[in-house]
Amino acid sequence: MSRPSLPSSLPLTVREVKDLARSLRGALAPHVRLAHGQALDVLARAAGLPDWNALAARYAGPGLGAPMPILRVYDSGLAHRFYVDWLGFDVDFVHRYDAAAPAFTGISRDQVALGLSEHHGDGTPGSVVWIPVRELAAYRAALLADPAAPLRPGIDRDAPGGPTMSVLDPFGNELRFCEPDL
Template sequence: MNEEVIPILHVKDADAAATWYARLGFGKQWEHRFEPGFPAFVEVARGPLRLFLSEHQGDARPGTLVYLRVRDVDAVAAEFGVTVVDQPWAREVELRDPDGNRLRVGTPAEAG
């Protein structure tokens, strides 16, 4: 087992959030509910990268910021219709998911 950190993001509708994250290349891995009709807890993954999307109150704060390093930030910018900003450390875009969680997505300068 590899040790890892998995950010948890609060979402109102896990299915809608998983669909939005699919635009970033994340696929739904599994979903858990204690009982039908209870809040969902979902894992989405993009290769080795993982996020937990939780409908449970108190699992995460609204407006959380996650930094995502990708090989091709230009493809992400094209998918979301946003402009890439050149920083000294990376080329980046900033996105907000449907629940207001912030994602800064970048390709490191040395990878460009």
Template sequence: MTTVDQAKAMARRLRAALAARDLSVPHATALELAAASLGHEDWNTACAALEQTADDRIRFLETVPILRIFDEAKAREFYCGFLGFVPGFEHRFEPGLPLYMEVARAGLRLHLSEHHGDASPGSTVFVRMRGVHAFHRELTDRRYGYARPGIEEAPWGDVLEVADPFGNRLRFCQPRDAGTGHRPGRSAIG
């Protein structure tokens, strides 16, 4: 999102670019032009709208689910070996204490915790994604001994659900195109 300061800088750059072409405009005009280029009626309207995007406005930047695990080796086999996630950070307060780790893949980050109280076993995480059919083929090709997930065609999209060894479920969903009801990447006919 553009802030008021960024819009003012835009107006200064515009004014300088015009001056380099021997076109002189007052600063107020440059501000009005910057506001118009951002889709606002005038500078005052732009300022009111852009103030709402200031850093003190409440914004949720990311969600990172925490899933309870009980066995590090099984968690690594499932999340890294089967699902193809890559380990990120790992933390223990000292050797022999419970593990807290991150796994990530294609923009999705999950935290896995052996700590009692961090999460309840049997949780469900719903993940919107693209490429669910390719992901399904990849998982099927791995021939994991404890899961052979399929794809369910739900009204909201194609859903591939897997359960980890600790009872947590991950529902990967490729949503339908909101305008047509068809799945992105597939023809309307088939």
């Protein structure tokens, strides 16, 4: 049996496929609600492949991919409320060896991908991730518009590299959102 070939109209990078999945979710809402991972699987099946893993593997080529920093978290639910509900990340996948095992969650927003791990030994509490951002003031305003915002971060306009907004997650990890001086 031959492997199906991807139609030439499909995006050329994994990031473009993820963007297409976000667009699909938006187009179907509010009538059909899909998780991000479900939308990725739908696109894979549309390309004649069994699931997202198979589709992502088709895009893999020689060379290095983008890194995924792994942050240590102690409570997946609290991490979800912070990273997804407040910061606006999407859940790409959740992996557990079994129902009682710690979770490893992959999240992303635009070009940023992070791993959130409950596994002892993954990541170090208190890690710092530097995240370049366009329109930092607008992103901050959107975060502060949430009446249940867990934090009220400011912007340090004199930070090295450009205006920076530091946000501490509930587990002591620091996200530094920076609008680089170019």
